[in-house]
Amino acid sequence: MTTAATDETPVLLRAEGRAGHITLNRPRAINALNHAMVRLMDEALSGYERDEDISTVVLTGAGTRGLCAGGDIRSIHDDIRAGGGPASVAFWRDEYRLNARIARFPKPYVAVMDGIVMGGGVGVSAHGSVRIVTERSRIAMPETGIGFVPDVGGTYLLTRTPGELGTHLALTGSAVGAGDALLCGLADHYVPSERLPEFTAALAAADVSEVVARYAATAPGGELADHREWIDACYSADSVEDIVDRLYDSGERAAKEAAETLLGKSPTSLKVTLAALRRARALASLEEVLDQEYRVSATAITAPDMVEGIRAQVVDKDRDPHWSPAELAQVTDADVARHFRPREGDELGLTPGRG
Secondary structure, three states: OOOOOOOOOOEEEEEEOOEEEEEEOOHHHOOOEOHHHHHHHHHHHHHHHHOOOOOEEEEEEOOOOEEEOOEOHHHHHHHHHHHOOHHHHHHHHHHHHHHHHHHOOOOOEEEEEOEEEEOHHHHOOOOOOEEEEOOOOEEEOOHHHHOOOOOOOHHHHHOOOOOOHHHHHHHHOOOEOHHHHHHOOOOOEEOOHHHHHHHHHHOOOOOHHHHHHHHOEOOOOOOHHHHHHHHHHHHOOOOHHHHHHHHHHOOOHHHHHHHHHHOOOOHHHHHHHHHHHHHHHOOOOHHHHHHHHHHHHHHHOOOOHHHHHHHHHHHOOOOOOOOOOOOHHHOOHHHHHHHHOOOOOOOOOOOOOOO
């Protein structure tokens, strides 16, 4: 199972010894995921799962900027504007199923989370069984800044971080480096980027645990541990408004900056995200959370904020989104609740007995 590298091939496959490699190959877009790439990854996993000569799967990204910057949100923007987003919903259906498959893959799945890893990039890496970060890693779920909500199992991952760190990351969309990714359980091991070629080459002939033991090192220190006190105190509030008030009242400069960051995000996205996180805490499995995220995502595109957020950040790049509603107080409980309603005839259905 090998594909030749060309500009037109968005996912490259090759076998090196007992390792099957999947390389995301859209470097000019920081390997942003589209529907074709999701399907190709799923086909590759099917092949590697059946191939008795392959004992390990390795995920990397082409180019030097990162593993994957997320989903191809410009395409989502155009799809919503053209016809309400049916292609985007179909994309999410297959993408979330791929996320679940990665989490349950029966062979070691080594995700090299070098450089930028955001949104959908987290979905194809952080559910893997062996997750490698480097000094260049920048990992984030930045969806609230484009009028969307963390998906691809992100609310599952972020509710399983220590304390309220995941709530902070989900609402602000802040990126973390290697040390904080390890602290939050988004990664497992640190390997210096200069050693990645040796690390991945060694997987051709040796067990993953042996290779990790040989190349893993101590990660640079993170920042979040020093902020745990105010993060846990502020983000444990029951509403976004109360979180913002607590952040302003804490007396911490970093907390005030976080409050100001929140007030620049989509008010609807913030409230739906907080509700999704709280609900995800009560769900037992990744599959249940993905089922919930599918409902939320498919509903989010029926509101104006996602098109507006992508326009401001990616299309026009004026960084001046006009959210609707514009204030947190204008987002009602009903506005939030509708995102979680079952979709008649259109559930993701990963959880037995649902959908």
